[in-house]
Amino acid sequence: MEDIIDFRSDTVTQPTAGMLATMMQAKVGDDVYEEDPTVKELEKKLASMFGMEAGLFCPSGTMTNQIAIKCFTQPMDEVICDQTAHVYRYEVGGIAFHSQASVRLLHGERGIITPEMIIPEINEDNIHYPDSSLVVLENTVNKGGGACYTLAQIAPISELCKASGLKLHLDGARLFNALVATGDSAADYGKYFDGISICLSKGLGAPVGSVLLGSAETIRKAIKIRKLFGGGMRQSGFLAAAGIYALDHHVDRLAEDHKHAADLESALLKTDYVHHVMPVETNIVIFKVKAGYTAKGVIAALKEQGILCGATGIDTVRFVTHLGISGEMIARAIKQIGVLQPERI
The missing domain is CATH 3.90.1150.10 (Aspartate Aminotransferase, domain 1)
Structure with a gap:
């Protein structure tokens, strides 16, 4: 029988021979003690690529997204995102469970939202309303059939958030797909976002892992939240090595x-x-x-x-x-x- 052709998701990929060899040769330490050199290399590599100060390696994109939301909100706040957003639909109600925040849903075109959609949904200072504190974008948009934001679309959203005192987070589960499709520069992303989640286990082909990028202050806070969520890993450099290999060999x-x-x-x-x-x-x-x-x-x-x-x-x-x-x-x-x-x- 011919091989099964599995189009269910890009999460079903298997490590390549080169990736497996790199993983087995990784230098490791205890990452909870911040002593794993390969994890540090991966975090530094991605932070540098996207013009951010620091990174945090986590088991999954759901975890990096939910850590970011908790970093950028307080209980009784509200998160603004598209109604198709992964953080809303596919993360088990984590925004409510972890951050005790409500969600204001927009109806973008294939999940792509604009400043004009966001402006009327930012709550005024009123005791009856939650405090609008965070906007979340997704690039590419899963439910939108892999639709891409360009930096030209992101820039005015970022400007609006800064002017309105809102944080801006990117669920970049398939961000490298967007970069390849649009030709935009990864290095420019740090200008626009307070947090970026990068998934390594989809199109890039690593077996496990995502990295949250942000300021040094945000990542210090995120480390404690990761521990709270049970995401502190030990000799996770074996997994981080797969991510480094993927970034070096699987993007183009x-x-x-x-x-x-x-x-x-x-x-x-x-x-x-x-x-x-x-x-x-x-x-x-x-x-x-x-x-x-x-x-x-x-x-x-x-x-x-x-x-x-x-x-x-x-x-x-x-x-x-x-x-x-x-x-x-x-x-x-x-x-x-x-x-x-x-x-x-």
Whole structure:
């Protein structure tokens, strides 16, 4: 049987041989004592890349996001974000649980919000209202089909936040995909954000880990919150080494994932069961099935052909390309997409 083609997420990647070799050679120490040299190298490397003062290595992007939100809010504050935001939809209500903050939801275009949307949602000083204290952006936008913010879009949001006394955090789970797609400079990001979460275990292909970037003061506070959340790791340099390898070897190749996603988009648009496909910018392909079909039915039919993917709604399906997907796999998937006959309802 041919290999399974797994489009469910870019989190399913396996470490490459070169990454595994680098991990096994890592110099390590006790990171809770701040003595792991490889963790320090990773944190310093990413902070320097994005023009930030410091970084903190954590087990997951959910943790880095929730630590940042706790750093930048107080109980009874309010967080402003898009209604599709990962921090709101997919982090188990962590904003309420960890930070005791409420959420003001915006309805951006494919998850992209603008200053004009934010301005009327900033609360005035009134005893009836929570204090608006933080805006969170997501780049790329998962639920938006991998839609990208450019720095030109981010800059006015940052200016508004500074003028309004709000902090600005970036959920950069797939930020390197956005950088490859837009050509923007990573070094410029530090000008605009108080916190940036960088995930290493998606398109970059590391097995575990995210890094929170911020000011030295923010990261000192974040270290204690990480400990509170149970995220203090010991000889985590073995994992950090994978992140360093990914940054050195797996960034430019993200363009290949983007091309594969665009090829899938073209194939899907030619079928008689797809209503439309969200414009593909990076490595995420989300499509809506036509009336008479269901996402569940399409997913089941693809699974029978050895192709795994996931639903984002009752009539929407998501493919995510990654380093575990070869050109040959894309060709096979496109062939099956073209002849697929999903069950109708």
